[in-house]
Amino acid sequence: MLIALEILWTVPALAIxxxxxxxGRARHEYVNLLSAAAVFGASLTLLIIAPARPRVVAWxxxxxxxxxxxxxxxxGTVYLLTSIYSIGYMRILNLTANQASRFYGLLEGFALSMLxxxxxxxxxxxxxxxxxxxxxxAFLVGFERExxxxxxxxxxxxxxxxxxxxxxxxxxxxxxxxxxxxxPVYSMTWAALHSVAxxxxxxxxxxxxxxxxxxxxxxxxxxxMHTWLPDAxxxxxxxxxxxxSGALLNTAVLGIxxxxxxxxxxxxxxxxxxxxxxxxxxxxLIAAMFIVRQQGIKRLMAYSSIxxxxxxxxxxxxxxxxxxxxxxxxxxxxxxNKSLMFFGAGNAMRSYKSKEIDKIRRVLSYYPVTGTLWLLxxxxxxxxxxxxxxxxxxxxxxxxxxxTNSWSVWLIAVLLIxxxxxxxxxxxxxxxxxxxxxxxxxxxxxxCWLEVPMWLSLTAILVLGLWWPSGLLHFFIEAGKSL
Amino acid sequence: xxxxxxxxxxxxxxxxxxxxxxVLSFVMVGSHWLRNHIIAFATxxxxxxxxxxxxxxxxxxxxxxxxxVLTALFRGMLLPYLLLRLVNRLDIHREFRPxxxxxxxxxxxxxxxxxxxxxxxxxxDKLKVSNSIAxxxxxxxxxxxxxxxxxxxxxxxxxxxxxxxxxxxxxxFLGSQILIPGFAILLELVILFDLLIIVMTFGILVRYxxxxxxxxxxxxxxxxxx
Numbered sequence: 049m050l051i052a053l054e055i056l057w058t059v060p061a062l063a064i065x066x067x068x069x070x071x072g073r074a075r076h077e078y079v080n081l082l083s084a085a086a087v088f089g090a091s092l093t094l095l096i097i098a099p100a101r102p103r104v105v106a107w108x109x110x111x112x113x114x115x116x117x118x119x120x121x122x123x124g125t126v127y128l129l130t131s132i133y134s135i136g137y138m139r140i141l142n143l144t145a146n147q148a149s150r151f152y153g154l155l156e157g158f159a160l161s162m163l164x165x166x167x168x169x170x171x172x173x174x175x176x177x178x179x180x181x182x183x184x185x186a187f188l189v190g191f192e193r194e195x196x197x198x199x200x201x202x203x204x205x206x207x208x209x210x211x212x213x214x215x216x217x218x219x220x221x222x223x224x225x226x227x228x229x230x231x232p233v234y235s236m237t238w239a240a241l242h243s244v245a246x247x248x249x250x251x252x253x254x255x256x257x258x259x260x261x262x263x264x265x266x267x268x269x270x271x272x273m274h275t276w277l278p279d280a281x282x283x284x285x286x287x288x289x290x291x292x293s294g295a296l297l298n299t300a301v302l303g304i305x306x307x308x309x310x311x312x313x314x315x316x317x318x319x320x321x322x323x324x325x326x327x328x329x330x331x332x333l334i335a336a337m338f339i340v341r342q343q344g345i346k347r348l349m350a351y352s353s354i355x356x357x358x359x360x361x362x363x364x365x366x367x368x369x370x371x372x373x374x375x376x377x378x379x380x381x382x383x384x385n386k387s388l389m390f391f392g393a394g395n396a397m398r399s400y401k402s403k404e405i406d407k408i409r410r411v412l413s414y415y416p417v418t419g420t421l422w423l424l425x426x427x428x429x430x431x432x433x434x435x436x437x438x439x440x441x442x443x444x445x446x447x448x449x450x451x452t453n454s455w456s457v458w459l460i461a462v463l464l465i466x467x468x469x470x471x472x473x474x475x476x477x478x479x480x481x482x483x484x485x486x487x488x489x490x491x492x493x494x495x496c497w498l499e500v501p502m503w504l505s506l507t508a509i510l511v512l513g514l515w516w517p518s519g520l521l522h523f524f525i526e527a528g529k530s531l
Numbered sequence: 532x533x534x535x536x537x538x539x540x541x542x543x544x545x546x547x548x549x550x551x552x553x554v555l556s557f558v559m560v561g562s563h564w565l566r567n568h569i570i571a572f573a574t575x576x577x578x579x580x581x582x583x584x585x586x587x588x589x590x591x592x593x594x595x596x597x598x599x600v601l602t603a604l605f606r607g608m609l610l611p612y613l614l615l616r617l618v619n620r621l622d623i624h625r626e627f628r629p630x631x632x633x634x635x636x637x638x639x640x641x642x643x644x645x646x647x648x649x650x651x652x653x654x655x656d657k658l659k660v661s662n663s664i665a666x667x668x669x670x671x672x673x674x675x676x677x678x679x680x681x682x683x684x685x686x687x688x689x690x691x692x693x694x695x696x697x698x699x700x701x702x703x704f705l706g707s708q709i710l711i712p713g714f715a716i717l718l719e720l721v722i723l724f725d726l727l728i729i730v731m732t733f734g735i736l737v738r739y740x741x742x743x744x745x746x747x748x749x750x751x752x753x754x755x756x757x
Contacts, residue, residue, distance in 0.1 A: 172714075176721050183732050190736065195744040199752045202736050206692050209729060210683060213699045217676065220703060224710045228658070233713030251657045279755040338757070347757065 049097055049112065050105065053167070055090040056120070059083050060160040067153030073145050076152040077135045083156055084124075084131035087163065091117070091124030100526040104169055108235060111169035114527035118376055119166040119302050122383040126294035127159040129387045129501040133394075134287040136497025140398050141192075141285070151191060151285075158184045158291060162299045169237050171219050174303060175212065178267060181296060182208045189284040189292075200276075200283035207276040208267055215263020215303070221256040222307075225249070242310045250315035257320050260307045261327065267300035270327050270361060271334035274354050278338070281350035282403065286394025289346060293353040293390065294383040301357065301379075305364050309531040318452065324365035325453045331358030332463045340470040344403050345393045348474060349386065352429055355467055356382040356437075362460065363444040366451040372531070373524035374443030377516070381436035381509055385429050388505040392422030395498055396478075399490035408478045414490050419479070421502040426475045428509050430468040436512035537664065541589045545664050545709070548582040549671040551575075552705055553644065556678045556698055560636045563626040568694050569614045575698075576606035579705050586708050594716040595708065602704070605723050610697065610730050617734050618690060621741055628750060630685040639685075640678050647673035668709035675702025689740060689747040693733045700726060 063083035067076055095117045102113035138151060161181040168174040182205060190201035223236055225248035234240055245253060266273035281289045308324060311317045335355035342348045356378065363375025395418055400408045411419040428435030441464065448457040537545070555578065558571040580603035587595035618624060631639065651669035660666060679699030683692050704722070707714055740747050 173721070176725055179725055179729075183728055186732065186736065190739060193739065193743055196754050198736065198739045198743045199754055202689065202740055202752070203755070205732065205736060206683070206696070209696055210680070210699065213676075213679075213696065213703065216700075217672070217703050217706075220707045220711060220714070223714060225658075227711060227713075232711070236714070249657050252654060255654065278757075283755070341757075343757070 049094065049099075049103075052090045052094040052097065053110075053112065055086055056094065056124075056163055057160065059086040059090070060156045060163070063156045064153050064160065067149050067156065071145065071149070073143060073148040076145075076148045077138075080152040080156060081131045081135065084128040084159070087159065088124045088128040091121045091163070095121045095523075100530075102530050104237075104239075108237060109169055109173065110167050111238065112167065113530055114523060115305070115376070115531050116166035116302070118379070118523075118527060119298050120163055122298050122380050123159065123162040123166075123295040125380070126291055126383045126387050127162075129384075129391075129505055130155070130287045130290050130294075132497060132504075133290070133387075133391050133501045136495045137285065137287055137394055137398075139495070139497075140492075151188075154184055154188050154191075155287070155291070158188060159295075162295050165299050166302050169239075170235075171222070171238060171241065171303075171306075172216075172236055175216055175219060178264070178300060178303065179209070179212055181299065182212070182267070185280075185288070185292060185296065188288040189280045191285055191288065192283075194283075197283040200279035204276040204280040207273070211263050211266025211273055213263070214266075215260045218256045218259030218261075218263060218307075221252060221259065222310075225252045225256065238306055238310065245310050245314050248314075253311055253314055253316040254319055257307055257311055257316065258323060261304055261320075261323060264300050264303040264307075265327060265361075268297050268304065268357050268361070269300075269331075269354050270357060271331040271354060274331065274334065277354060278347045278350040281353065281390075282344055282346035286346075286390050286397070289349070289394075290387040290390040293350070293386045297353060297357050298360075298379045298383065301360055301364075304361065305531050308364060321365050321367060322453060325362055325456050328358040328360075328362035328365055329456050329459055329463075331355070331361070332460060332467075336463045336466045336470070339467055339474075342474065343405055345396060345405050345408060345478075346390070346403060348405065348471070349389050349393055352389070352467075352471065353382075353386060356386065359441060359444060359460075362456070363440075363447065366444065366447040366453060368447050368451060369525055369528060370443050371447030371451065372528035373521060374440045374447055376524050376527065377443065377512075377520070378437065378440035381440050381512060384505045384508050384512075385425060385435070385437060388421070388425040388502055388509070389429055391498070391502050391505075392418065392425060395494055396422070399492040399494075405474055405478060409481045410483060411479050415494070418494055418499055418502060421499070421506050423475060423479060424506055425502070425509075426471060428506075428513070430471045431464055432468065434510065434513045436509040439513055439516055537589055541585070542664055544585055545582065546667055548578050548585070549667050549705065551578045552582075552701070553671055553674055553678075556675055557637055557640055559682060559694065559698065560640045560678060561633045563629055563633070565618050565624055565626070565688070565690055565694075566615070568691065569611050569618070572614075572694055572697060572701075573607050573611035575701055576610075577603055579701060579708075580607060582705065583708055586712055590712055592712045595712060598708075598716070598719050601720070601723055605727060606697075606701070610726065613730055613734060614690065614693070617737060621690075621737065621747060623688060623690070623747060626686055626688055626691060628687055628748070630687070636681070636685060640681060643677035643681060644670070644674045647671075647677055664709060668706045672702050672706025672710075675699065675705065678702075687748045687750040689733075689737045689749070692749070693730065693737075696729075697726070 683695035
């Protein structure tokens with residue numbers, strides 16, 4: 049098991065070192081691809097062989113838990129898909145060897161930070177790694193060095209850093225609460241905070257939790273702290289958007305969920321769950337409002353990410369076996385599906401040379417294969433059957449009916465329908481709208497690097513929609529006990 | 532939390548240092564010259580370093596001496612130096628279009644301190660904390676945090692935003708020394724390192740902003756909406 053963990057971290061670290069050496073563009077591409085394949089293999093192995101109970105190693109600094117492994121697996125999957133897609137996409141941008149070295153080095157660093165964060169047993173160290181993901185990815189967002197992308201990466205850095213400082217304050221207060229019972233010095237771990245939570249006054253627990261929720265919620269893109277997200281996701285190169293959305297958001301949600309778990313069994317638990325559900329529903333509302341009148345294709349996908357993160361948070365907020373299982377299933381489905389959508393959006397943006405939905409027309413006539421994949425992805429992403437997200441969203445709604453927050457279920461259902469209708473309306477106009485103007489006809493041909501990851505993700509979400517393996521459900525139940 | 536009984540001299544010293552940190556943050560709210568902000572920030576960091584050393588001395592936390600030295604070096608000298616260099620390179624020396632005038636800014640700051648005090652007293656009541664130093668630390672922590680956010684909200688220059696963020700972090704750092712002096716030393720070291728990376732990253736990005744977007748004022752960064 050430890051070998052899998054070592055491969056998971058050392059391979060991308062080695063790849064970063066290699067990226068510093070001079071070499072052709074192709075070498076950087078393939079080194080990154082190899083690193084991603086190794087990471088995917090290692091994360092899958094870790095998921096399968098790790099014991100059901102969390103295990104602490106390396107003097108208590110690293111925790112190998114089913115939930116952490118799940119988040120790592122989601123990140124590993126997105127990293128692999130993105131690495132395949134990057135080869136095709138970055139070739140269109142015609143990078144020099146130096147630029148390729150910088151891009152792939154940063155991408156590997158970004159992936160590494162997301163693979164490390166879920167395994168941190170010390171909430172403070174987890175916070176620091178999350179902060180590092182922000183710094184690395186800010187450079188990736190601004191990679192194209194256009195005015196908009198630099199503006200987006202600046203906003204991203206400032207908003208997320210100040211949000212994260214609130215969660216640091218929350219962590220300090222959590223630890224302080226513990227010092228009244230465990231003495232001034234005790235090891236700061238998830239387990240220690242959990243064990244002492246019952247003795248800390250509920251009001252302090254709740255204050256700390258709300259600070260953590262706002263802080264990591266900023267990073268996860270929950271409304272109303274989401275304002276950086278549509279900018280960062282729309283201005284970075286498409287592979288970066290896929291990583292930001294598919295992998296990073298889950299990693300930040302992990303922090304919220306672990307702190308929520310710490311409160312379980314205390315008097316602060318019920319209001320904390322309520323706060324999580326409220327913030328999730330509000331994210332859904334904001335996403336729905338902005339999806340209806342959206343004009344930018346990647347911003348459309350970004351608001352859909354806010355919607356999905358809202359649903360995942362709501363799932364954990366509902367809690368119980370079904371809520372937790374649904375939310376975890378939603379994490380993987382979101383990772384796969386959102387990667388597919390950003391890949392499609394990247395292809396469309398490059399071939400139509402525009403980010404605007406109005407300029408993208410008759411996709412199916414020009415691109416029958418990728419067009420079909422993208423359209424199916426769009427049906428899937430709105431939660432329609434027979435795809436994975438349908439399964440996970442239904443599970444979460446079912447969990448909601450029996451939870452203490454059942455009031456929100458009908459509201460969520462209405463918002464999901466609004467999102468479905470408006471999302472499909474945008475795709476209707478892109479697929480069946482009037483012809484584009486003559487000078488804007490797309491002529492670009494897609495290489496297999498741009499199509500293969502789309503096939504892979506669509507197949508996976510279709511399989512996950514048609515068949516929810518019983519082993520996976522069992523795994524979610526076990527993981528739910530030790531978040 | 533500091534559990535050793537403190538003499539009246541120590542208590543006065545701690546209160547004085549925390550008050551000084553708060554007052555210095557008002558210098559930042561009240562002035563529109565970036566150089567003044569940076570000097571106030573540097574002084575505030577030195578005050579916090581002295582506080583670390585005092586906590587180390589009176590509370591017998593030897594590790595905090597190292598933290599005190601590092602705080603003085605990193606926050607008190609290196610970060611202000613990097614920021615000053617940035618101000619000189621960009622040739623932007625003051626806030627041109629502040630949202631608030633100095634007087635209104637300071638009044639708002641004072642109100643925020645009152646809010647911070649009310650919040651900490653209520654937490655203190657709930658936890659039955661009678662230790663006045665702990666309450667003072669909570670007030671200073673929340674107060675600096677709110678003032679940091681105020682700086683970020685009412686200022687539009689990119690460097691003011693960085694400084695606002697640093698004030699917030701200073702607040703957390705200050706509070707955590709009193710409330711949880713036994714907080715893993717490793718963590719504080721890493722946070723210092725993290726701050727350094729953040730400031731360098733900000734430095735690079737601000738220069739990109741100037742080159743590619745032509746401005747470093749958030750009031751002119753209006754391209755991305757909706």
